[in-house]
Amino acid sequence: MGLIVKTGKIAITGGIATGKSTVARMFAELGAIILDADQVAREVVEVGTPCWKSLHHLLGPAFFEKDGQLKRRKLRDCIIDDRECRNKVNAILHPSILEKMEQEWQYHHRTHPGRPVIFDIPLLFEGKFHPHFGTIILVYVPQEIQIRRLMERDGLSRPEAEKTLTMQLPIDSKKSLSHLIIDNSYSIDHTKQQVQAVWNQLKN
Template sequence: MAYPRIALTGGIASGKSTVSSMLKELGCEIIDADQIAREIIQPGTNCWKRLRELLGPAAFSENGSLKRMELRMKIAKDPELRKRINAITHPYIIESMEETWRKHITSHPERIVIFDIPLLFESRRSDSFNFIIVVYVPPEVQIARLIKRDRISYDEAAKMIDMQIPINEKARRADWIIDNSGSFEQTKKQVHQLWEHLKTIWSPIKEGLS
């Protein structure tokens, strides 16, 4: 029995994690791609071993963990390196997400499941979903939040944003948009409206995407 596949995405510093947390509080099961990405690169995993071969020991701390912030800044300047890293990590992430999806649908089919995938469009996986939610803020808000959050320069923030598909394009391709440029309460109200809609579409569907 197949259920709708629902994805949540957004741009960097758009507040997607806040929306994801709100949906979880309402009762959604969240399959978090970022969390899975952290799990698959734990020291000793197959993915970790392959990354270490690619990046070398200097990219890892003494305890074996990947220096994520340093790597993030490095790949912002090296698109080819980013592609090589994604080629290693994405198959592991997808495999883990799909396994988690199957477990949720089998054990608790009554609970709405949402895939939280920051790079949904960039990874060309949008066609795998029936319903896509985009958390939106204007690009200038993205930059301001990123500068404050990561304590980086305007140029560094702009480069990180340029690595992704423009957020306006993501919004254009969405089935539902959460505008997170206002207050917390305004966002919360929109999430509750979304939740009510999701409850109306969460039911078995015919095999294959509609």
């Protein structure tokens, strides 16, 4: 399996409710090719794939619809509530996600030489993907803003929002591991200015 080696590859990450997807779209508008790890994760568990078979063996039929589709909400609840479940599921998914993203990077690197390719990986650090990247961009907001946005966006109580955040590495820990920080705490124009500045660095 061809893993992503640590080169000039670029990743963007963040935390829940930091606005990473919005920032990734800004980079796409500037001309970046965005490779979405969430989309890849959906593809690798399509019915009949090796990952699907491994998950079916691990979790049992209760986690699957009659047509074989994975019950994503049920899996999400299991991952939130059970660390052992989370670790076993990640051990199945992450190698296949890395391999498929490497294949996509090779394709775009070959067909669009010189155009920055950015891997959009929400769980970059939690999944231990970060050693494979030379440049890591973090979309940052303070944890208190994460909690407030999560409550507003998903209709969660404060305890529920705080529990959801425990699934991820604290945002300030991610900040210390990243190379470039985009603070998304303020206005959209403020964020766009930072994105443009980072883009200029990537292009150079």
